[in-house]
Amino acid sequence: MSPMHLARRIDRIEPSITLALAARARALAASGRDIVSMAVGEPDFPAPAIVRETAAERARSGDVRYTPAAGLPSLRAALAAYLERTRGGAWQAESVTVCHSAKHALAASILSIVEDGDEVLIPLPAWASYFDLVRLAGAEPVLVPSPCDAAGFHPDLDALSAACTPRTRAILINSPNNPSGTVWSRGEIEAVANLAAERDLWLISDEIYRELCYDGVEAASPASISPAVRERTIVIDGASKAFAMTGYRIGYLAAPPEFAAAVAKLSSQTNGSPNTIAQVCYERALTEWPPELETMRSAFSERRTLLLGGLAELGLFTPEPAGAFYAFPEITPYLGDFADSGSTGFCEALLEAEGLALVPGSAFGTDTHVRLSYATSTENIEEALGRLATFLGK
Numbered sequence: 001m002s003p004m005h006l007a008r009r010i011d012r013i014e015p016s017i018t019l020a021l022a023a024r025a026r027a028l029a030a031s032g033r034d035i036v037s038m039a040v041g042e043p044d045f046p047a048p049a050i051v052r053e054t055a056a057e058r059a060r061s062g063d064v065r066y067t068p069a070a071g072l073p074s075l076r077a078a079l080a081a082y083l084e085r086t087r088g089g090a091w092q093a094e095s096v097t098v099c100h101s102a103k104h105a106l107a108a109s110i111l112s113i114v115e116d117g118d119e120v121l122i123p124l125p126a127w128a129s130y131f132d133l134v135r136l137a138g139a140e141p142v143l144v145p146s147p148c149d150a151a152g153f154h155p156d157l158d159a160l161s162a163a164c165t166p167r168t169r170a171i172l173i174n175s176p177n178n179p180s181g182t183v184w185s186r187g188e189i190e191a192v193a194n195l196a197a198e199r200d201l202w203l204i205s206d207e208i209y210r211e212l213c214y215d216g217v218e219a220a221s222p223a224s225i226s227p228a229v230r231e232r233t234i235v236i237d238g239a240s241k242a243f244a245m246t247g248y249r250i251g252y253l254a255a256p257p258e259f260a261a262a263v264a265k266l267s268s269q270t271n272g273s274p275n276t277i278a279q280v281c282y283e284r285a286l287t288e289w290p291p292e293l294e295t296m297r298s299a300f301s302e303r304r305t306l307l308l309g310g311l312a313e314l315g316l317f318t319p320e321p322a323g324a325f326y327a328f329p330e331i332t333p334y335l336g337d338f339a340d341s342g343s344t345g346f347c348e349a350l351l352e353a354e355g356l357a358l359v360p361g362s363a364f365g366t367d368t369h370v371r372l373s374y375a376t377s378t379e380n381i382e383e384a385l386g387r388l389a390t391f392l393g394k
Contacts, residue, residue, distance in 0.1 A: 012135035017344055017363045018128065024348070025357040037357040038372040038384050041178070043244040043325070045299075048290035051245060051281045064276045069268035070260070071098025071252070072276075075283040079252055082286050086210070087223045089230065094257040097264045098274045102208045102238035102251035107133050108263045108270075109234050109253055113202055114139035114169050120204075121163055121171045123155050123192075125328065125364035127178045127206075139169070143365050148330075152182030152319040155192050164195075170202035171195070176209035176219055179364045179371040180328040181321020183213060186220040193222045193229040204234045208251075209324040211242035211293065214301045217322040223254070231256055239282045241324075244296060250278035300325050303374040303381055310385035311372075314394050325375040328361070332368045334392060342367040354387040 022039065029035045046052070058064060070076065076093035083091040099105035106129075114120065116138035122130050123146050134141040142163050146153040160171065173192060175184040184192075196203040203222050210219045222233045238251025253263060307327050311318045316329040331346055338345035343360035347370060350356050361369035374381060 009136055009138070013132045014128075014135075016128070018359055021344075021347060021351065021357060021359070025351060028351070028355065033355050035351075035355045035357060036380055036384050036387060038374075038376065038380070039357045039359045040373050040375055041326075042246040042375060043241065043296060044375050044377070045244045045292065045296045047243060047245045047248070047281075048285060048292040050288055050290050051243065051248075051285050054281045054284045055248075055277050058277045058280050067273040067276055067279060068264075069273050070264035071096070071274055072279045072283065075279045075286075078283045078286045079254070083223070083235070083254055087221045087235070089224070089227070091254065092257065095260050096252055096254050097260040097267070098250070098252045098279060099238075099263075099267065100251070100271055100274050101249045102206070102236050102240065103129065104249075104267075104271065105236050105238070105251050105253040105263070106130075106204070106206060107136075108266050109204055109236065109255075109259075110134055110137045110139070110170075112259065112262050112266060113204075117167060118169045119165060119167045121160055121168060121201075122365075123153075123160065123171075123173060125153060125177070125179050125361065125366040125369070126172070126174060128363045130172055130174075131365075134172075140167075142168070145366075148319050150320060152322065153177065153180050154182075155184065155188050157191055157195060160192065160195055161199075164199050164201075168199065168201060170204050172204045172206070173222075174206040176213060176321075176323025178209065178324055179326050179359065179361070179366075179369075180319055181324045181326050182319060183217050183219050183322040186225075189220045189222050190225050190229075193225050193233070196232055197229065201232070202234060203229070203232055204236065206236045208236065208238055208241050210237065212297060212300060212325060213323040214297075214304060215322065219323060234259065239278075239285065242293065243282070243285045243290075244292075245278075245281070245285070248275070248278040248281060250274060250282045300374060303376075303378060306378060307372065307374045307381050307385070310381070314385070314389055314392060325373055327372045327374065328366075328369045329372070330369050331361075335368070343370055346370065350388070350391050354391045356384055356387040356391070
């Protein structure tokens with residue numbers, strides 16, 4: 001039988017470095033190796049009790065039918081109220097479209113903005129899925145490096161401005177950031193928003209880690225800058241990180257009502273209505289704000305301190321992760337043996353030699369760093385630091 005024809009858009013998806021390393025880690029574990037993973041990008045806590053109870057109650061009730069494509073009206077209203085509390089200003093339910101996840105909200109937003117050959121500016125480092133979502137929509141991701149200091153990675157306004165062309169349609173930002181944990185200041189957000197206004201661009205703001213900030217830091221949103229900025233801002237958010245609801249697959253976007261309606265129109269033909277049980281669970285979590293959230297954030301904060309202290313003892317420069325649950329240390333001094341393979345080769349060698357799984361910075365467009373997740377136990381963090389020390393000859 002001859003090979004089946006596949007659309008060219010599938011070829012636009014780059015092979016996943018992260019998935020390849022994860023597969024190798026699973027193979028090693030299956031062979032009997034003791035593997036410690038610091039690569040996981042999800043909370044290691046269960047969803048709050050009220051979420052689990054609500055899911056069971058709704059399933060038992062039998063009332064699990066289609067909802068409107070834009071989501072349950074009551075959830076959209078709850079999200080509008082949440083946005084008023086956290087981003088300020090007045091929000092209407094019509095500005096919110098509920099999606100199957102924040103990733104779905106992001107993909108649908110990009111599809112609703114770009115045409116073939118258009119461009120989306122992405123400050124680095126950035127979540128690898130951004131690049132492929134833009135390519136799948138027929139556009140080109142334009143990756144813009146960001147200068148780094150002890151406080152994190154900062155937007156380079158001159159570089160972003162220089163990267164703009166007549167085909168640029170949007171700037172895609174993420175604060176708190178995956179992979180670095182950097183939280184941009186309000187001034188930095190405002191500067192990027194001003195550039196978007198100057199060039200008449202959409203500003204897509206992935207705020208999925210907003211509720212996970214530490215040491216009194218609060219993540220700013222472009223939707224909070226001014227009414228004019230909000231008119232060109234698409235907020236992407238969801239339940240996965242803040243509420244430890246990764247498997248529930250529920251998120252949303254908040255934008256001008258006309259844009260939110262356009263995404264609902266698209267979703268009605270591609271995905272249909274979001275999961276009913278997940279929507280009801282998300283609404284209850286938003287309205288009751290379960291105490292487990294602060295317990296989880298407090299645990300992440302303690303683990304963050306442990307991990308950063310250990311990385312400092314190893315002599316690794318690590319920009320301050322004020323949010324999310326990742327550290328992104330620089331490994332430039334150790335890349336001499338990996339001149340051709342960079343951080344990917346470093347992580348492959350570390351996995352084979354010490355059974356420690358990290359994510360290479362190359363997956364995020366920043367090859368001089370590696371990502372470690374502290375969404376894991378303190379025992380795993382301590383063990384990981386020991387294995388990393390052995391690998392580095394410390």
